[in-house]
Every structure is written in structure tokens, then in C-alpha cells.
Amino acid sequence: MKHLVRHLRSYGDRSAVHTAERTLSYRSLADRVERTAAEFAGGRQLILLEARNDIATLVHYLGALAGGHVVLPVPPGVDHTDLLATYRPDIVIDATGVHRRGTGGHQLHPDLALLLSTSGSTGSPKLVRLSAANLLANAESIAEYLDIRDIDCAATTLPMSYCYGLSVIHSHLLRGAALILTDLSVIDDAFWELFARHRGTSLAGVPYTFDLLDRIGFDTMVLPHLRYLTQAGGRLEPDRVRQFAALGRRRGWQLFVMYGATEATARMAYLPPELAGTRAEAIGRAVPGGHLWIDAPDGEIGELVYQGPNVMMGYAHSAADLASAPGTDVLRTGDLARRAEDGLFEVVGRANRFAKLFGLRIDLQRVESTLRERGIAALCTTDDDILVTATTADAQRVRRAVGEITGLPAGSVRAVTVDELPMLPSGKPDYPAVRALRPEQSAATALRAVFADVLHLDPAHIDSGASFVDLGGNSLSYVTMSVRIERVLHELPPDWHRLPLGELEQLTPRKRGWVSTLETSVALRAIAIVLIVGSHAELFEMWGGAHILLGVAGYNFGRFCLTSAPRGDRVRHLRNTIGWIALPAVAWVAITMTFSDDYGWSNLLLANKFLGPFDSMTAGRLWFIEVLVWTLVLLTVLLWVPAVDRLERRGPFAFALVFLAAGVVLRYDAPGPDPGEDAWFNMLAFWFFAVGWAVAKSSTVWQRAAITALLAVGLFGYFGDPVREGLVFAGITLMIWLPAIRCPVLLTGVFAALADASLYIYLTHFQIYPLFGEHRLLGVLAALVFGVVVAQLVTRLRAAVHQRSPIIPSWTRVAAMTPSARTSDAVITPRPREAAGDRDSSRFH
Template identity: 65%
Template sequence: MSPLVDHLRSHGDRPAVLTADQPLNYRELAEMVESFAHTLGRRRRLVLLETRNDVATVVRHLGALAGRHVVLPVPAGRDHTNLITTYRPDVVIDAAGVHVRSEAAHELHDDLALLMSTSGSTGSPKLVRLSRTNLTANAGSIAEYLQIRETDRAATTLPMSYCYGLSVVHSHLLVGAALIMTEQSVADDDFWELFTRHRGTTFAGVPYTFELLDRIGFASMRLPHLRYVTQAGGRMPPERVREYAALADRWGWQLFVMYGATEATARMAYLPPDLALTRSNAIGRPVPGGSFSLEPLDEWPEVGTGELVYRGANVMMGYADEPADLARGATLDALRTGDIARRDEHGLYEIIGRRSRFVKMYGLRIDLQQLENTLSEAGVRALCTDNGDRLAVVAGAGHDPDDVRRTAAGAAGVPAGAVDVACVHELPTLPSGKPDYPTARVLAAGAPRRTQHDGDLRRMFADVLHLNPAEITEDASFVDLGGNSLTYVTLSVRLERALGRLPADWPRLPLRELQNLPAPSRRWWQFWGSTLETSVALRAVAIVLIVGSHAELFELWGGAHILLGVAGYNFGRFCLTPLPRPVRIRHLRTTIAWIAIPSALWVAFALVVTDDYHASNLLLANKFLGPHDSMTAGRLWFVEVLVWTLIALAVLFCIPAVDRLERRHPFALAIGFLAFGMALRYGVVGVDEGRDAWFSMLAFWFFAAGWAASKASTVWQRAAVTAVLVVGLHGYFDDTLRQLLVLTGLALLIWLPAVRCPAGIAVVAGVVAEASLYIYLTHYQVYPLFGSHELVGVVAAVVVGITVSAAVTLARQWWGDRSSAGRMRRGLPLGDEPLLDQGGGEDAVGPDQARGHDAAAPRRGR
């Protein structure tokens, strides 16, 4: 029996791996690992393993190690042709399964256990050879200085193909702690729901991870079980280290800043948490079992500085460039890091320079020489260096900078927005004829930083959100900028035309990532096919059904209740975002203004020219204030339901405890409100259904159902919401067709996020959905003008609403430009302008109702 399997089994029934739906204890994990080890056979093999952060990858990785095979982990979804061609692995494990050669083809050294890539995704076949001693020593060292306990639960925020991510797995399994396996990003709500549900105590991050944490309002999150956070994978700016050290001190967890390399099986140094505030520029002290020395260099004559050299049991056996190297033993006992460092009087080390051609970005170690070779093979002669957290590329004349940028970014595995490119007539050289990299860095930094869609997308965001382009940074997303469901419709249609099919989570992607999406390939189907989000399609169809039914062109009731569900759905998406609570409340407040102010202004106009409304409609309070016998005052019931629902929720979410509860358990809280709505619907709480003032409460459950749908992330959650809809709609209306129409619309919202349709239909639907509020507000006064010409009246009402919507958009844009100009004249920075009237939430669209007030009221099941 394998010592690794014995070790796993020794922890018994303790939790080992926790996922959204597949928890494993150590005994179960040991059995699965042992079974997979038998699958690979007794003869040692080289195993190329495509990794994902899931149970299958953990079992396969540990099973290969338990069987004393040599594992080569690689990221899933990448092209591994170069590695496979060079090393000819005996076993390839990918999404299609386990592929085993009939005979083992390699001679493998007895101590060899793991091969790791050294250069990100530049395709270099150079690998780090790691022994079992390396793995055990490093895992034990990390567990010691982090003081990992059996009760710890670490989330897998980094890929297992990356030495940092793999070290999290090894160090926690070594002491019997648990892993929370997930491929979700820290920017996703689902990640934090899983983390809090499983009482996560730690997670690891590279510098970019902390940028994402800034964007989602991590500083305001309540994570009661969090013990410590680790950072490595490149230098994080000292000011950010101090920021997170202060945050850790405030909330009672610890920040460990660490320094390492694949060649040291991950870790060489750590900065004790109590020094992070005062020595944020230092890498700290050697890990237990390791030591540093400084070797003087002629090019760095400063006293007390030198190349940082590390010694310890975790130093690699050596490199591999070809299969024959896999039979070699250890070739070194010290690691020359290539970093220039100095040591202070307290024994802390600080990196002050670099002498090699490797850089770390986005958690990847990038071989700049290999990157130059890759560009050369693509026909681009270039110099590659780094400029802080960016790649700097200077290419010869005649190349398109965007083409060079995309090629370099793809080869390095970083976003195209992180690559600066300059094309010059002659590559800079030193007097000796060697490449002049300092000059190349300056040339690239001075080149325009733009990608294929940069200017167009920034202007597009500015136009739709009524912002000055100068206010929009590359790190800002649609949600960050206060986008709501009204502006979402407009922007999604325009973005799809510019970029092709959009990612489902595009509202939360920073502008930088949207700019880096590949340009749409104009194949034949893309000229007629377009993706239309279901919520947009439902809004467009529902408002047409509402107008047509009111004008007696046909009778299809139920659109308003579908729209109430859509309102809840968009409330969950655009109001309950990961942004800090004050931003959430501001977005919600301005959302209410987007609905209430246009409605009140139109009512004021209608009061002057018609007898349709009463003064109580100005306050959107006819259901509260009456008169209750009017045939027209009840027309605005949908707006009243929506506005007062949002006001009540805004008050609730001002309470920090409610905000924290929603962040921890978003679906559970939404289901709780849906249960409350159902209690109102069935009169469980004793509401007097005969009083019009409670009509809003009776219809609230449609809104809550849409909210729950937006937070449903699994099949059983969506099925649960659907079941509540079926039960709640039974007997709600006297009209069976109306019940089926509402059920169909909301079921599509739950189960089908988008549909494919001709591009022309998508554009028309987007325009109608965008104008739905104004179509609703004006149609009561428009279609009666056409008498018995019902079709003409319906078309006219839609056209008038679209025209009013366009006029309001132009007016807002004019006002925004005027405000920005005024601020510039007063010498105020545009960035100080608050994002007013850019709230995230649901704009109103009109209700469907039968003639007069009574037909709009729901019917209770008997």
C-alpha cells in the first residue's frame, strides 16, 4: 500500500474535499486515489495531466503520485502540442479521459515525482524536475510558517498547473485540512457563497487577485471564519500590501506576503504578518528549512547587495529540456534566483533589481527570450522586456501593433491590454551591438495604449451611460459604472454588433477584458444571427402585448406580471452586485429615480391635458390614497408596485446585517423573500385583500420570483423557483391562458438566459425594450387618438414611446456634457463627479390590465 494513501486514510472521516455538491472525507479520498493508482499500473510512467480545480483532478494527481509515477500538470483548454511532441508522455489525461500507451517509453529517476513548466504559456519545453523530497519539504515548511491546522479549509483560487496553486493543495492535505474545490473567480458571487457555506478559512492570490478584490468590495465583506490570506506570484505594490495588512488587522485575519519560484517547489521566503504594515517592500525571511546568501555582482557594486541565492531541501533536482533529462539525478543544491537583493539589520530581505530574462506577471513566470523566439517564428523580429506589471514589445517597422500585441499576449498568456507595443524602423541596440532593453522599455511605454476595440468601446460606454470618456478607466465594468437594466439593453445590443457573441458575465468584466475579446469572425451566419437576452426579449414582447391588449387589437393579458418578474431578475443582477454597500444603495436609489421621476413628470403633463389621472398619481400612491373608484387612476399600478417594492428593499439593505446576509447567502435570502411573498399571496399573514393599499404586497411574489431566479446557480435551485411559480400561479387568475402565458415567460427567464435570432429582430427588440418605460407611460394617451384603427394606434404608441425615450437620452447626454464642461471651467477633475442617475436596477414598463381598475387585480384560488 502507498505511503500517500496511508497518510490520507489516517485522517479518517475528516473532510478532505468540499465542492458545491460533492463533499469527500479523507477515507473516501484515499479509496479513490488508491483505485486510480491501480488504473495506471505498476510500471512507472510519465503522466501529462490537464488540470481543473475539481475532485477528478485531485484524485488523478494524487493517484499518480501514490503509484510513484511522474506527473506533468498542464492547464486545461490550452495547446500542449509542444510538450507532448517533446516528451511523448506515456499517459495523457484530458477532458476526453485517460489515454495510456501500450508500453512505458521513459527511463525515470527514482526520486523524480513532478515536472512543472517554468515559463507561463510561452510554449517552452523547459521543465523543472521536482523530487518527492522537494514536495514533502516544501509542503511541511509552508504548513509550519502558516500554522495550518486540521480545521482549516482552503479555497482553490489558483490553478493546479501553477506551482503556487499546487502548493496550497499539498500543504493542506499534509496536515489533514480541507480543500474547497472551485473554478469560480473571486469576482463571482458563487465563489463567496461556497466559501462562506463551507466556512472557508483561507485563500491564495496573485497581485491581480487583489485587484479583483478591490472591485467587488472585499473590504466590506464579513467572513467570520477567515484566518489568513496569502499572496505570491509576483511583486504586489507596497501600498496595496499596506492596505490589505490594515484590512486584515481590522477584521482579525492575517496577510502573508510570500516569495518563491517553481524551482524552489513554490516558496522561499515569507513576510510575517506583523511586519506587513511597516516593511511592505520586503520579501521577509527564509521559510523554515531554507537559507539565503548574497553573492556580489560586478554590475551591482553597492555594498550589501548581491544576487539572492537560496538553499534548502525544496530546491529542484534541475531542469529538463528533453526526455533523457528525466533519468538524471539532482544537479544542484542551491538556487540562483536572478534577483538582486539586500538584507537589513533585522534579517529581512528586499528585492531591488533583476538580472535575468524572466518576469512574473499575472502569476505567470514569463521567459522573455522564449517570447522573442515565438514572435520571430511568427515573422516578427522584436525586443521584449517588462515595464512594471506590463510587457513591453518593440517590433520592426511594417507590422500592425494590434497584431503584434495579440500574438505576444497569446504567447505569454496575459491580457492584450497588458502589452505595450511600439513599431520602429530600427530596433535599439547598445554600442556593443547588444539589444538595448532600457530604450525598448521607454519606446513601448510611449506608444499608444489601445487595442482593437479600445476607443470604440470607451465611447460606446460613455454614450450609453451618459459619462465623459475621461471618467471611464480600463478597470471599470458596466456594473462598476452604475449600469442598470435600461442601459444594459442598449449597450448589450451595441456591444454584440461590435464584438460578436458576448460572454454571459460581460456586465462584470472590466473594459480591459472586453477590449481584448477577439474580433468577430464574419462567417455567413453572423450576418443574420444574433444573441438576444431572454429578459430583453420578454420586455419587448410584453410591452407590445400590453399596448395591444389595451387598444383592443387582441386580448393577451399577463405581460405586466412577467415584467414584474423581469424587474426582480434585474434587481438581483444589477442592484445586488459585489460592490460595497454604499454603492449598492446609491445604485438602488438612483434606479428608483429613473422610474419615479419620468412617471411623475408624465402624470403632471397628463393632468394638464386630460382627465385621466388624479393628484395621488403624482406620488405614485393611488393604491394608498385613492380614489379607488376611478377607471383610469389605477393604470399606474405596475409602477406603484415596483417603486414601493424598491423603496422598501432600499431601506432594508441600508441595514448592514441584511447586506452581509445577502452576500453570504444570496439565493437563500431571495427564496426567503419569495416565501414571504407567497405568504402574502395566500393570506397567511392576515393581510386584508379587500384593501387596495395591499395590492402591491399581493403582487410582490412575482418580483421575488425573478429575484430568486437571478440568484439560482444550480439545476435544483432553478427547479425550486419553477415549482413555486407553478404552485403560486394555480388559481391566481381566472383566465387559464393568462396563467400559462405568465408561467411560460418566467420559466424562459429561469431556464433560457438567451436566444439566437435574426440580427434585425434583435435590434428592434432592443430598441423596444429600451423604450418600454416611455411606451407604457405614453400609450394610454396615444392609442385612443386613432379610434377604431387599433393596429395604427398600437404602432403609433410604440413609435411615440421610442421617440420620447430617444429625446430623454439626448437630454441626459446634453446635461452630462454641460455638467462636465462646467466642472472643467471651474478646474475640477471629471473623476470627482458622482455617478448620479446611473443606478443599477430595473426600469419600469407598463402593466397590462383590462378596461378599468378591477380587471388588473389578481384572483385568489378558491
């Protein structure tokens, strides 16, 4: 590098640098570099340089190299605290001037010349150590395959703190070509005026640069002196490569697609421009002086490995590493690649661009590519168990698209709409910035998005006067909705399901704490299903969960089925509710009958309690489903009668209380039928459902007190087991008097998942836990997880059906809508798990 000044001066009065204000010859540039090198005299020093694309920065950079110092270029406007603390530079050069900080006492390896960040940002003190030989070797290699001539003039479209931007400077100064120094973007008219004025011959860009070129109509520009474009800094989609290659052929310039890494100074491979139209998916061949191969012991695809004189000396993590000797000249890229028959290399993925979410291996690069094929510009990364997407498109559309591409549930995809995709100063994607994105939207906007997502509606067509119930919400969708609303508002407003969206949008979110609000009915569903599965698997013995779920089912029936909607709409809603309980039950019974004799035809009809056989060990397993379905069928028939419908509307609580009182009377066998008859079991269990129904319609303390009293009377001696009766009383009483509870945020999601899947857990757990024999805890956990997975699959299937047949609700028909793709019905909510044939119906045998 000490010969740098002599090299610059050798090109005499040729133009070296153009800016908007002036032009410097190579001679003038050499003079300035020589003076600056003299100013840095006094032993080798570490110089941190805020790099701008201007003459001052270029002179300081070249002067430092000419003086044998070590330069650390950094982007301006970024906090460099970590770098300053870690490396203690002797000199800092920023927009305000040169600041000497005293000697850092550095031990600097004699070959070390340049330190670069691998990410283009200063978030990490990890740096790449490059020698003068590395820089010279790569500059010569690039200048050779690009055929850079002294008549060329390259615009600095990339920052000088980025290895790609620096390589443009190095390679052109090496051949006596000119540079157009500017920080202007290619979307600025002034940039193109400057480029045309100085007869620019080349442009360098990352994939995002090419997006900008498309945006400004680059294909119509008249650029008579342009010889070639170069592209690196990330994969440009093959279609885009072919697009620009074809444009270049028409306009008389070439496209060089290149592949590199900071660890290799800049470039490791390039695709000859004549192949860009036919081999657009390839990165090409190794640059002159370098060698590429595939480490694939088990097949044709393996890690891409490069060897060459431009490979770094190694990494630096602290100031002590600056004295370390060079490492190997072999670089393992971390990219998965193959070598095609024509000798060209193709990168097929990157190990650290794969994510494991919900047991699925997700190729994030492929997700981005597929989104782009659909016309969606996006960047994807992960944040714990969430796939985060930054996009310039509609966030809801992107969430649906990502779900379709990956198979991930919608709740595990966070899409944030941004004006511009987050990019590093180098022009590469800024994935840490993507990961940190949160939807910057008002609570009102967030709530509307939640309603649209959970109920699968078009947000633009949701009337602000409509409530969750009006829009077709029911017991299953309300679990998801309540959790999502709590995340937005940090509390769950009382009777939120009846409040118009417009009123919810007016609420101000509270400050987020470590606890959240959860509806008691949701918590009861989750706890009850765990009690049911655990008791059946004999992990413990705590019976009564299914009867609590009957109460929750009645509660949801009163809230979501008996709305103010017209009678016909009510009946349709009930019909759909019955279907979303009965159909999964019948389907699972049919599946089970193919490999087990647990069930018979009466189970398939959900009528075992009516038709028998009554002596089977598994005869009563589905008693809860039978009670629930036939109760809903009878109530649907009743409410279809206009007179009954009008009566219920006039006095909702009184109407429910009559049914509760009748149920308690039947519970005490007042009419005299034999309670041992299984068909009568349905009528005897109905009163638990009626309790929940009455709770949903109660509005005063006295009404709730009356329900509590009837509950106590009905439960006294009901099971002949005080512990079981106390458990059921405690659970339903909690729902009567405490509609919502506070619990740790981490538990909210667990409760919601279990509650949401309770129907499927109940249906399937009888076949799952026995597979684990005496490993009862594993059997219980497996049954719970299996049910949750089934619920997610069903939700995804229903969502796909809704996407193919989109429903745009009108306010006059919102209450008549089919349950959303996530609903399982007001009553489906209760997915209980106590089998009569096991122990939950033991009181009747």
C-alpha cells in the first residue's frame, strides 16, 4: 500500500473522481492522498472512518492505506459505541473532522489493512480482517473479468463501508478508470443527470437496486455510454436476471451477476453475461485466481467452498485479534450448492436461512422468492416461534400467502406493512430490523385487523356498528378473538363480544404487564379437558370436567346463538353449530371403526344412549357429544316455532330459568321415569347446560344468586361423591361470578390452545393415551398435543375453503353468516372429555 500514491500519480491528468461540484485528476488525488498520509504519520494506527461517498472520505481512506494504517470504515449516522469500546481506535474521522483519541496500544499484524463488518452495520463487534494482498488480488480479479478500462467511469451506487462498494473503488482505481462519487439514490433525477454528464459506463447494484430501477422506468432511459451493470449482495430472482439481461441486449450493455462475501474481500464467482439469459439460476464460475468446489460427501448438493488469495485473514472479535496471524485461504460459505453439468455453480439455499417452526423446516429464502412470484415484495425472518415478514403489500394478504406457502398457522405469522423494505446501508436486507418490526398501527386499526383475520372477513367491509356476535362469531372463534383482543387492549372489556367494533376501537390500550386477562369460560374449557384426559388415562382421578363443559356449552349457546338476529338467522346459526360438532364426531367415529371395535353404528349416529348396545365397555364414551348435539337439536326445533322465538326474546333470563328449573326437577326424577334408562340420561344431564344458558342471560346480582342456589340444590347428592360435586360447583360458580380472570401472559396461549382444541382432544384422546401403556403422563401429553394438531389442521382446511369462497358481509346479513373458518360453534366450545362408559356417567349405572 506504500506504493499507492505512486500508482495514482502514474495516471497523470486523467479524471479520477467526479462529483456534482468538481472533478479531480489522478495527479490531484495522489497529492491529496500523500498529504493525508503524512498527517497520519507516527506509527501504525487503527482509524475508524465514517464513510460517505465523497472526496473527503475517499482521500482519508486512501491516505490511511498509503500510510500503512488499518482502516475500519463504518456507515454514518449509526451508533458506534460497541466498536469504539471494543477496538479503541486511535483516530476517529467523522463529518466534524479528524479526532485523535490517543494511542490504543494496538498490536497490529503487519499484513492487516482493512476491517469490515460482515453485515454492513455496527450492531456487532465481529469484523473481517483483510490484508493489502487480499484487496489487491480481488481488485485485479474483478478488473479482469469485467474488462475495466481507463476509459470507464463507475457511479458509486453503494456505500463505501460495504465491501461491494469498496470493490468498485478498488478495481477502477487499479485500472485508472474514473469514479462518480455520490450518495444520491438511483431514484433521484439528479443522480442520472450526474451519470449522463460524466458519461457513466457502469452501475453496481444489489437486488433492491434493481427493484428501484424498475420503479423509475430504467428500461426507457437513454444511456449511450453504459457498458454494463453488475449485481451482487444477494440473490436476484432468475426471472429478473433474464429480464435485465434481455434489456441489456436490446440497449447495448451487459449484465454481470456476481456472488461474493465480505470474507472473500468482495467477489468469489461471476456469471458471464452471455449466459445470463439461459443460466439465470446459476452464480457462474470462480473469479480469476480463485477455485470453487462442493463439499457433498452424501450427494450432489453440499456446502459451497472457495479458495483464493482474496480470502480474509480471519475474524476479529476484540482488539487482541488484530495481531493474529492469517488463517487458511479456504472459505466455507455456508451456502448449499451444486455444480451443474456445464460446470456452473448453483446456490440452492443457505443453512442459516432455514427455520424450524411447528416442526416444519422453512426455507425463508424460498418463501421470499415465492412471494415475489406472486407480486409481493417481502423480507422474511423469524422471531422465536414467529415468522416475521416485512412487506410493501397488504399485511393480511401476505399473512394468508405465507400460510399457504409454509403451512404455518396464521397466528404464527407476523406481517408488517412498511413504506420501504428495511435495508442495510450496503443495500442488503436488514433482517434484524425486520425481526424488530411490530405493526405500527392504532388500536382501532389493530382491532379491525383482528376481526378480519379471526372471522375471515374483508376489513373494508366490516361495519363499525357490528359486534363479534353480529358478524357470526361463536364459541370456538371467540377463544382466539378474546386472546387477540387482550393482546391489543391489554385487557378484556366486559361483554366485549356484544360491543360494536366502533366502540372497541375507541378504547385506549392499557399498559402491558406480565399478566393478561382471560375469559373464565376459556380457562375452564382448558382445565376441564386436561382433567378429563388425565382421569381417563388414570394419571389422577378428578371427575366432573365434562359436566363443567356442559355448563360452558350452555353459556356459549346463550351468548352466541340466542342473539338479536332474525329467527331464520338464529336457526341457521344453530344448524351450523350442530354441524361443526356432529360432523367431526361422526368422521372420527368412522375413522376409528376402520381399525378398532370401540364403536358401532349407534355411535356413528350419535345415538348410543338411545339405541345401545348398553353393555359395551366403550358405549358411553361419547355421551357428552350426544347430550350436546341432541340438546341443540331440540332447542333448534323449539326456537324455529315463531311463538317460542318471540317468547324467548321478551324475557331471555326468565325463559332460560324455566328450562333450568325444569332440568333440576328432572334431575330429582320428579316425573318418575327410571333414571337407569340410558335414553333418560340425556334429559338428566341437560340441566348443566341450562345453568350456563341462564348465566349468559343474567344481568343482576340476584339473578346470579338464584342460579348459584339452583346449582347447589341440583348438585347435592347428584354424583354421590362430595369431591366431584364440589369440583363442578366451584368451576361453574367461578363462571357465574367471575367472567374473566388474570393469569400470566405465558399461560394465556396455553389455555387458549387447549380450549380451542377441546372438541378434537375429547374425540381423539380415547385412542391416543392407551398407546403409551403405563407411561400415563406421556399418554396424556400426547393426547393433548394430538388434539391441538388436529384442531389446527381442521382450522387450516376451513380457512382454505373460505379463501376459495370469500364472503363479504353486509350489515343486513352479518348475523346469518356461516361460522368462520375458525369457529366450531358456540357449543362446540365445550369439548368435554368424560366418557359415560368410563366414569363420568357412573352415577347412572
